[in-house]
Structures are given as structure tokens and as C-alpha cells.
Amino acid sequence: MHHPDLCIAGAGIIGLSLALELHHRGYRVTVFDQGDPLAESSSAAAGMLAAYDPDNPSQLLPLATLSLSLYPNYLDRIHSLSGIRVPFQTHTTLQSVPTRTAATSSELTAKDLSHLFPALVPRKHRFILLDEHSLDPRQLASALLAAIHATTIDLQPHTPILSTRPVGNAVEITTPIGTMQTAQFVNCAGAWAAASSHQPGIPVTPKKGQMFSVVLPPSLPMHFVVRTPDIYVVPRTTGPSAGRAIVGATVEDIGFDKIVHPSDIDHLRSLAITLLPILASTQQLEAWCGLRPATADGLPILGTLPGRPNHFIATGHYRNGILLAPATAKVMAQLILGETSATELTSFSPNRFLSELPSP
Ligand SMILES: Cc1cc2nc3c(=O)[nH]c(=O)nc-3n(C[C@H](O)[C@H](O)[C@H](O)COP(=O)(O)OP(=O)(O)OC[C@H]3O[C@@H](n4cnc5c(N)ncnc54)[C@H](O)[C@@H]3O)c2cc1C
Numbered sequence: 001m002h003h004p005d006l007c008i009a010g011a012g013i014i015g016l017s018l019a020l021e022l023h024h025r026g027y028r029v030t031v032f033d034q035g036d037p038l039a040e041s042s043s044a045a046a047g048m049l050a051a052y053d054p055d056n057p058s059q060l061l062p063l064a065t066l067s068l069s070l071y072p073n074y075l076d077r078i079h080s081l082s083g084i085r086v087p088f089q090t091h092t093t094l095q096s097v098p099t100r101t102a103a104t105s106s107e108l109t110a111k112d113l114s115h116l117f118p119a120l121v122p123r124k125h126r127f128i129l130l131d132e133h134s135l136d137p138r139q140l141a142s143a144l145l146a147a148i149h150a151t152t153i154d155l156q157p158h159t160p161i162l163s164t165r166p167v168g169n170a171v172e173i174t175t176p177i178g179t180m181q182t183a184q185f186v187n188c189a190g191a192w193a194a195a196s197s198h199q200p201g202i203p204v205t206p207k208k209g210q211m212f213s214v215v216l217p218p219s220l221p222m223h224f225v226v227r228t229p230d231i232y233v234v235p236r237t238t239g240p241s242a243g244r245a246i247v248g249a250t251v252e253d254i255g256f257d258k259i260v261h262p263s264d265i266d267h268l269r270s271l272a273i274t275l276l277p278i279l280a281s282t283q284q285l286e287a288w289c290g291l292r293p294a295t296a297d298g299l300p301i302l303g304t305l306p307g308r309p310n311h312f313i314a315t316g317h318y319r320n321g322i323l324l325a326p327a328t329a330k331v332m333a334q335l336i337l338g339e340t341s342a343t344e345l346t347s348f349s350p351n352r353f354l355s356e357l358p359s360p
Contacts, residue, residue, distance in 0.1 A: 004030040004154065006336065007173050007182040009161040011037035013137075013325045014314050015188030016144050019153050020077065021329035025337065029153050030182070032175060034160035034192070037148075038141040041190055041321065044290025045137040046211065046234045046246045047089065048225055049323045052130050054098060055229060056320065057298045059347040064320065066343050067327035071133070074326035082146035086139050089237050093132040096125040096228040104128070119220055119278050125228055134225055134234055136241060137322055161189075166309045184336060186312040191256070191291040193301075193315040203353045204301065204316050206256055206291035211248030212265050213241075214282040231271040233279075244285065247272045251292075251319075260287045294318045295353075302332060302348040312336060313350055 006022060008015045011033035019029045031037075049071065050056070051064035079085045094117065097107065108127045113120060148155055156175075163174045164185050171185040187193050191206035216222055222235040222245060234246040250264050265287045273280045295301060295316040305311045314332045317324050331341045 003180065004028045004182050006030075006184040006186065007032065007161075007171070007180075008186045008188050010188035010190055010192070010315075011155060011157065012040055012188065012190050013038065013042035013140070013144065013321055014190070014317060014328055015186070016148055017074070017325040017329040018186060018188060018314060018332050020081075020144075020147060020151070021333040022336065023151050023153050024077070025333055030156060031148075031153060032156045032159045032161050032173075034158070036157055037145055037155060041290040041292055043138055043141045044209065044211075044288055045322050046134070046232065046248050047137045047140070047322055048093070048134045048227070048232070048234060049132060050093070050227070050320065051323060052132060053095065053227070059299055060320065062343045063300075063327050063331070063348070064323060066330070067324050068133075070326035070330060074329075078140075078143045078147045081150040082143045084139075084143035084146055086135055086143050087238050088133040088135055089239075090134045090224050090235060091131070092224040093130040093134075094120075094127050094224055094226045095130050095132075096127055098229075099124065099126065117224075117226075119276055120226065121275060121277055123274060125275075132225070135322070136236055136239060138241075139239055140322070164311065166311070169310070171310050184310045184312065186314060186332065186336070188314050190315055190317075190321075191293040193293060193313065195256070202301065202313065202315070202350070204293050204295055205253070207294040207318065208252040208254055208257060208289055209249040209292055210252075210260055210264050210268070210287065210289040211246060211250075212268065212287040213244050213246050213285045214279065215285060216243055216245050217278060217282060220276075220278050226275065228275065231268065231275060233272055233276060247279070250289075256291065258289055258291065260289050262287075292318050293321070297352070300324065300328070300348050301350050301353070302328065302345055303335065303350050305350055 005027045008031040011031045019031050106128045159175045170181045193204045194202040226233045236244045293315050301316040334341050
């Protein structure tokens, strides 16, 4: 094995976006994945770039808006390497606002809503319009993987990182195919970041999300996302999935279970039908699930691990990993290169969970 400058555990959107950024900065990068690249949470997502979702923790906003500003260049870089252009699928979201908040001038009236989207039955919800994009994470996954293959990034699928340890100024990494040294190591193992024995004690847990897709009826041309705290409907407007919509998602705390339960899908479907009755007559296509990497405060963990020289971590992106990938890649590359971060990272520091980490 050659000696890379940096090794990454996890070829999800976070690990591969960071690999691309560091490669662009001249690093020799190796990425290990225990399975296939981009086969976990990152391809299970709906693809909303929901920076302004009122359910997000407020501390997320600067990182989220940084990521939105980086998205066009991020997609351009992927395009120039892969030849694949990943389009935005939607540009607007009809977002429900909590009923406890006071009415605002941006809130849509019942008349506005019936003009905008006659199929919608708002019931107890009040809505605003958000300038928000969505994309198809499966399209992004194909393009990102092709971009990685167009570089000298060394991608090692089906090779779990079993353990890491600091050795002098380097990090020793053990996989089933042997032991190697690297100058720096980043844990981007998503929901498995804590479960993997290479960094026990990191407080990341899997939150299962099930969802399904439908074929939209021709009488329901849908060009924007509809989102309430219970349910969202995300249409695909261009590419191979145009004319379909993704309906999601459950949020379940049941470990690494990845079984799709028809009863849960039926429940999601009934919630969606309450909002959009026309969905009752739609044909269901697929149902799937993914494991979101979650933390206790709903914020990612980005930084260095105390007492573990040259060990970094970038995980815990929970419901917003697709949104946050470009900013995560940028700020982690800055941290690794010893540069000033483009945004304040204190809220995301692993130190906030310090008392829960075992000594190395
Ligand atoms: C149903 C659902 C809907 C979602 N919708 C959205 C959305 O609309 N917008 C949005 O922004 N986000 C959304 N998300 C969240 C988003 O998908 C995640 O935050 C994001 O994919 C996390 O990326 P990741 O690279 O950290 O994790 P993953 O994509 O899960 O990748 C982690 C990788 O690490 C690998 N790995 C684990 N352990 C090891 C090891 N020891 N050695 C080597 N490799 C290892 C795994 O095999 C995996 O490939 C959604 C998620 C779900 C489940």
C-alpha cells in the first residue's frame, strides 16, 4: 500500500465531497468504505437543500447558508470532472409554519394557496413560500462517483477501517487487507461513526428514515416541494425520474435496522393524502430507508478529536447532509490545512461532548 496524505473512513456524500476538495488542494487521498460508495444515507435522501426549514436548530444557519452559496461551484466541479450536470429539481418550497407563531406578511392566505396549488388541502397548516432548491441525490451520487473516478483519489470499497491509532506524527490504520500509515485521518462514517471501533465514544446514533416514491398524475403538475413537520412531498421535475415524487419520511430511533415496513409506508401515505388528496390515486413505485447520522443537539460534529493527534471527524449531519456537504468539505479542508475557517465552528466542536468521550 502507498502512503497517502490523508485517509477517510466513509464514502458517503460527506467523505467523498471532502476527498474531492482536498484533492483539488493537492492532497493524495484514500477513501475506505465498508460497503459500496454512496450506498447508505446519501442516496436514500430526498434532496431538499432546506437551509431555512424552521425545524433546523438556529446554530445551523451560518453553515447552511455557506453551503448554499458553495453549491453552484460544487456542482460545476463535479460536472467538469464527470461530464454529468446535476440539475436542481425545484426552486421553491411551500413550507408550513408552526401554528404557535404570529401571522407574518409572508404567510400565504387561503386564497393565495388555492390559486397556487388547488390540489392542496391545508387543514391545520399555515404556509409560507421559501426560495429553496432540491436535487436528486441519486443523480448527485452517480455524478460524484464519476468525478471521484476521474481523479487520482484512491477509493477502496468493501474495506472497513477496523481501527486507527496515533503513531508519532502519523496515524496507523488497520483494515482487513493490512495496516498502513497516513499523515491524517478523518472519520466520515455517518451513522456508524460511533459504532466503528476506530473511534468509540463519539455520540452519533442512527435515525432511520423510511420513504417512498409515486408517479404523479398528469393532472398534478408539481414544481415545488411541500413540507410540514410530519410529511414532505418532493417532486422530480427533470431527468430519468421526472414526473415522480418522493414522499417522506419517518424518523425512528431503532438502531441499525434497515427493514422497510409496509405499515409505516401506509402511514406516510395517509399523512400525504390528508395534505394532497389526489395522491390517493397515485401508483407507488419504490419504498426504501436510510440511516441518518444524528447527535443529541441535532448539529454536526466537525473538528479534531482531543488527545488523538491528526484525527478529524465530520459526521452527525442528521437531516441535512446533502445540504451541508459543500460547506463541510470546505471548512474541514481549511481545518486540515490549518487555515481560518470560512465560518465559526464552535457549535460543531467535538468538545461539546467531551465529558462523554472515553480517554484515548
Ligand atoms: C430518508 C432520508 C431523507 C433525507 N433527506 C434529506 C434531504 O432532503 N436533504 C438533506 O440535506 N439531507 C437529507 N437526509 C440526510 C442525509 O442523507 C445525511 O445527512 C447524509 O447522507 C449523511 O452523509 P454521510 O456521508 O455522513 O453518511 P452516509 O451516506 O451514510 O455514508 C457513511 C459511509 O460510511 C461507511 N462506513 C461506516 N463505517 C465505516 C468504516 N468503519 N470503515 C469504512 N467505511 C465505513 C458506510 O458504509 C457509508 O457508506 C436524509 C436522510 C434520510 C435517511
